[in-house]
Amino acid sequence: MLLFYSNDHNTQAITDMITQQRMKQLKESLSQALNLFYPFAGRVKDKVTVDCNDEGVHFTEAKVSCSLAEFFNQPNLSSLIYKLLPKQVIMEVSAEGYTTMAKVTCFACGGMAVGTLISHMVADGAGASFFLNNWGSNSRISEFQHAFEFPTFDTPFPHNNAWPQDKNAMHLCCQFLNKDRLATRRFLFDEKAISRLRAQGSSSTVQNPTRVKVVASLLCKYAAKASKAKSGLERPTSVIHTINMRRRASPNFPNSCGKLCLAGHGFNEGKHY
Template sequence: MKISRGLILQAPLISTRQLHVVSRSTTNVKPASPTPLKLKHYNLPSHDLLMPDLYMPLILFYANPQISTPLASKTAILKNSLSKTLSEYYPFAGKLSSSGSYVDCNDEGIHFLEARIACNLSEILEKPPVKDEKEGYGRLFPPDSIWHNIPHSRHLMAVQLNHFSCGGLAIAVILSHRVADGLSFITMVSYWARLSSRNLNDQEKLVHRSPCFVHELLLPQSSVDDLTATQFVTPEKNWIATEIMFPNSKVDKLKAELEMQDKQQGMIKNNIYTRNELVTALLYRCAVNAATASNSGTYTKSVLLQAVNMRPVIDPPLPKTSVGNLVTWNHIPTDTMNETKLNTLVGQMRKGMMQLRGSKSMVGKEAFPLIDKYAKLNYKAYAISSICKFPFYDETDFGWGRPVKAAVVDTPFVNSILMMDTPSRDGITATVSLEEQDMKNFLANKELLAHASF
């Protein structure tokens, strides 16, 4: 394993020459139909206003697709289907106001870049999904876009279609976090993919997958009318990022061990442990253990911030296609290492989830204010998000098969962890960002090594 440029890499470095962008062209894709006048001003609710105006970076890789139509024709189909998609997701084709409090749905459209990359797809797939411009995924995205702040002069979304020397393809998409969360993001990409792989005149067959703009239903809103948009400055990268895989077989072994411990301690539970709960708890425990080791064995008060999709939690539940930042944090503070036992953490996660169920609105549950709250209390926050079971693979066939890999590139800040399914669903992949010394201790943790693969 080699540490270079602040990144942990688990494969030989790909040289700058190999990652050279041979060519890059840019066109503009506008919505297929104009946004109605009454929808031109898209007011952002509190749960969007309090999110950072950063670009989220998603990339989908396709291995040398066997396309019956010429590639130029396929690119045209991609653009046409994207144009129709933007008509449905009309705020994504606009720009943030200078205050950041609403979207001017001006139908300006988005940039569509096409690039030729002088390396094989396989060389990229061997690397962890980090944003470095020379040794990572940076050149596969529009310049200066991965987790970057969005100037008011720039579009909320952009796409780069990458062609590799071997014939493989990668579709890189960036989207403002101010207007969407991860589920909104992949739902939009899924809609685009399904439209692209079908007859473009069959859009009416996708009505049940059309976006649902629900913020007006999440009352009360009047209590937050005086809120202004969050001003978030992208931090300088002071962390190391790496990718870790938890095979289902090892997670099942951990589950069996915990269930046996529970029985021995007379703690028989009706609910079984889920792999998502176990991996979340294990990652948090090992991260705080690593920080304790870095601090000469002194435990620092910490808090697990577990991202929660509020769509199925709110009463009544919201559609999966609901657009916006409909997420909050399930927060579990721990003041001692003893409180980071896996079964204890899982129990606290479930307790927090029960308290969220039946919520009538997002007011008071906005995600980022909780980070500020715990920072003021001198807690070290670890944000862990799971996008497992999101349709990154089964619903992103643009007409040439499912992707061989999907990735959200890097993380926006330190002590952040993102979990997602492996392509074959035989495990969970976690992209972990920690400070350098914490990462060294983390990767040497025996408990982690017993259940993870590197």
């Protein structure tokens, strides 16, 4: 995950001292977050086990000579974006067994990028967001204490030792991923575009579609059109969305920080887009 922060004080010169203060603050707040999210500071032992030994995370600092605006205007942004992550290969566990890796890149304008890689051994996307929100709350300088919810790591589904280790979800997914065939594209949707899409997507059955639904539908629509233009055939289209089940389950598990998600499967026969 990549988070970008602009410099709120555009007229203020960003000195090395200010950068060092910000970096110190990020490290201290990260340490505070890891006290609660202790598996994130552990080490992967095997395909199903994390040793919560409190050895810490891999933290990298970097500087670039351009501004955030100049970076986003680069023609090869899709490949450059990965350089802001702590590691290039994102589907494999690090050789050292880190469950969490972070990289903070400071730009010449005073902005910064925080790149994180969190192993699916300890959290899914919702759990990772929970952790990052906590880290961010700890980083803010304020006279008020930020109230936040505490994570829980008690699994509602006990581990089945009889289940083969090589049949876990990550192992199965990696078999179908060919890194040489993966491509990255960046599409920007401003507020007006989202509003138009939501208006167009409204119907008697879906009266107020979410941002995720309308953007996903648009991408699916044009992916299907591209496939038809290339092959000349109207092929069925299948889309899979990961659904956070924490607040949908009964009873729910809103603060559970492991993995609690299901795949939602959408299917279109190719007749209507």
